Amino acid sequence: MxxxxxxxxxxxxxxxxxxxxxxxxxxxxxxxxxxxxxxxxxxxxxxxxxxxxxxxxxxxxxxxxxxxxxxxxxxxxxxxxxxxxxxxxxxxxxxxxxxxxxxxxxxxxxxxxxxxxxxxxxxxxxxxxxxxxxxxxxxxxxxxxxxxxxxxxxxxxxxxxxxxxxxxxxxxxxxxxxxxxxxxxxxxxxxxxxxxxxxxxxxxxxxxxxxxxxxxxxxxxxxxxxVQTGPAGATLLSGQPVTEENVKDLLQRVAAEWQGDIRGMTYASGNSSAEVQAVIWSYTDANGKKLSMTSGSGGYAALLSDRVFGRFGFPARKLDDISKMRAGDIVITLDNGKIVRVSTYSGTKGDMMTLEGRMETGYEMFYLMDGGTAGSMVITPDDEFPGRTYEVWTRYPD
Structure with missing residues (x-):
């Protein structure tokens, strides 16, 4: 500034x-x-x-x-x-x-x-x-x-x-x-x-x-x-403590509210840079301003996360173990280093919130599992989908 x-x-x-x-x-x-x-x-x-x-x-x-x-x-x-x-x-x-x-x-x-x-x-x-x-x-x-x-x-x-x-x-x-x-x-x-x-x-x-x-x-x-705030002692935008149950509740309410603004519109999935860590919440510019992703499914995931955790105070960090993801975490699907989809984990096992999924079938189109059919979101061993990798980012305090 x-x-x-x-x-x-x-x-x-x-x-x-x-x-x-x-x-x-x-x-x-x-x-x-x-x-x-x-x-x-x-x-x-x-x-x-x-x-x-x-x-x-x-x-x-x-x-x-x-x-x-x-x-x-x-x-x-x-x-x-x-x-x-x-x-x-x-x-x-x-x-x-x-x-x-x-x-x-x-x-x-x-x-x-x-x-x-x-x-x-x-x-x-x-x-x-x-x-x-x-x-x-x-x-x-x-x-x-x-x-x-x-x-x-x-x-x-x-x-x-x-x-x-x-x-x-x-x-x-x-x-x-x-x-x-x-x-x-x-x-x-x-x-x-x-x-x-x-x-x-x-x-x-x-x-x-x-x-x-x-x-x-x-x-x-x-x-x-x-505002210089940190995760310690902070609350969600709902004013509630940062617990998985509170995140899940607010996430569902925000998604339902925003869905009501749609009139049959569709969006393409995000095609952001592979350096995802440079464009999500952990990114801070030279003036100390935190920026979020802004387009496609990445924009929708950022929208949900920002409306739950707020734009400030909860910087993202990458999980080493994707099996430990919780409600509100962001799952990034990359194919040969290119982002093909960004989704928000709803907190219900196997249930992801994506822009396409929300538009077509609410919250139950894409799943986390060992295998699946076309149209499913699948996290599998790398050798089953050569070049397909996944990242999970969280905003929960350590």
């Missing part, structure tokens, strides 16, 4: 509502009833100093958010060091209150394709006058995903248009952004299934988006740093 004016007059804070929160009391807002749909996200984002309430103790969750305000929120959440560096540097003259945040976002190309990025000057002096649409929110979030090199599995991306009721109304220029936001679960759409991109963002929605985006990227909002 490439690498904010905080001191604002009180009267100005009351107008724009974007100053740093006043102490810890800023997270107990009088207008957020118990059980409010965005309450947890608002308290989390406010608690990190990204957004604040008002002097009367309210948060005003339904209030619309301007481009400038949202830019400041994003910079505080994901690029606080860069924004602070601009503040320390100073503008050298009269400047809008949000200029340091805009400059930090521009350095990372976050404003491209949005109303905030259509200026010819520097910084964007007209930013403060308009409100953020859901279209631009999605594009800004997508640009941050690109910067953090995390946009989700291609397998998931290919079915998003089936989940969005008003997909045909979304301009082509925003479709990639909307897709990635659904894949990383930053967006979930309205109850009627529509995206409604022209609608204006509210303060509550802004907090939810920032909270979800941070979690989806594995980033601690407020610092912009990747």
């Amino acid at each position: 490439k690498k904010r004016m905080i001191a604002v007059l009180l009267i100005f804070v009351l107008v724009v509502g974007t100053a740093v929160p006043a102490a810890a009391a800023g997270t107990g807002f009088s207008d957020l009833p118990t059980g409010y749909w965005a309450g947890e996200a608002i308290r989390n984002v406010a608690g990190k100093g990204i957004v604040s309430g008002y002097q009367d103790g309210t948060f005003r969750p339904a209030q619309k958010v301007t481009n400038a305000q949202f830019a400041v929120f994003l910079a505080r959440a994901f690029y606080p060091k860069e924004a602070k560096a601009y503040e320390d540097q100073g503008y050298g003259g009269s400047a809008p209150w949000y200029w340091a945040s805009m400059a930090a976002l521009r350095d990372h190309r976050i404003l491209e394709g949005t109303a905030m990025g259509r200026d010819t000057g520097w910084p964007e002096l007209g930013c403060d006058g308009e409100y953020v649409t859901r279209y631009d929110m999605a594009q800004l979030a997508y640009n941050i995903m690109l910067d953090y090199e995390q946009t989700g599995s291609e397998v998931e991306r290919e079915v998003v248009h089936l989940r969005v009721g008003d997909w045909s109304e979304i301009p082509e220029s925003y479709q990639d952004a909307v897709t990635a936001c659904y894949v990383l679960r930053v967006l979930r759409g309205h109850t009627d299934g529509d995206f409604d991109g022209a609608a204006l963002m509210t303060r509550a929605q802004s907090c939810v988006v920032i909270d979800r985006l941070g979690k989806g990227l594995g980033v601690t909002i407020g610092t912009g740093e990747h």
Whole structure:
């Protein structure tokens, strides 16, 4: 990843509502009833100093958010060091209150394709006058995903248009952004299934988006740093301990949920590089970001695993003894060094989850056994299938 004016007059804070929160009391807002749909996200984002309430103790969750305000929120959440560096540097003259945040976002190309990025000057002096649409929110979030090199599995991306009721109304220029936001679960759409991109963002929605985006990227909002967690004491995404039974339960539920998004689509099996260990969860790039496989059956296996174990905290390791595999482990079939299929072990003896198997016959098409018929997944002695080898990768702690 490439690498904010905080001191604002009180009267100005009351107008724009974007100053740093006043102490810890800023997270107990009088207008957020118990059980409010965005309450947890608002308290989390406010608690990190990204957004604040008002002097009367309210948060005003339904209030619309301007481009400038949202830019400041994003910079505080994901690029606080860069924004602070601009503040320390100073503008050298009269400047809008949000200029340091805009400059930090521009350095990372976050404003491209949005109303905030259509200026010819520097910084964007007209930013403060308009409100953020859901279209631009999605594009800004997508640009941050690109910067953090995390946009989700291609397998998931290919079915998003089936989940969005008003997909045909979304301009082509925003479709990639909307897709990635659904894949990383930053967006979930309205109850009627529509995206409604022209609608204006509210303060509550802004907090939810920032909270979800941070979690989806594995980033601690407020610092912009990747979450550094390890297997010891960690839990599955369900919040349950890492046991085979818990993995099996969550794996089945995630697979069933994703299967419901399919409308008779088919995919070819993966044809990834033979250096599988370099492209699965153990791979970490120069910026410390963990990446998953993204296409074909490999993408589906990665999808299932990431949705059970999470994208971070459980690096993969290769099993020396494939007979010790457990629910959620990944079985890679190679023919003369070329990957021909990547499957997820369901936890039921002989039962594999593959993209083709899930599409055709649920979870019972491919089997682990000493022999089999055409169409079966077979693990046999190497001399029965010359050139056929298998690898099993696990994300369970040692």
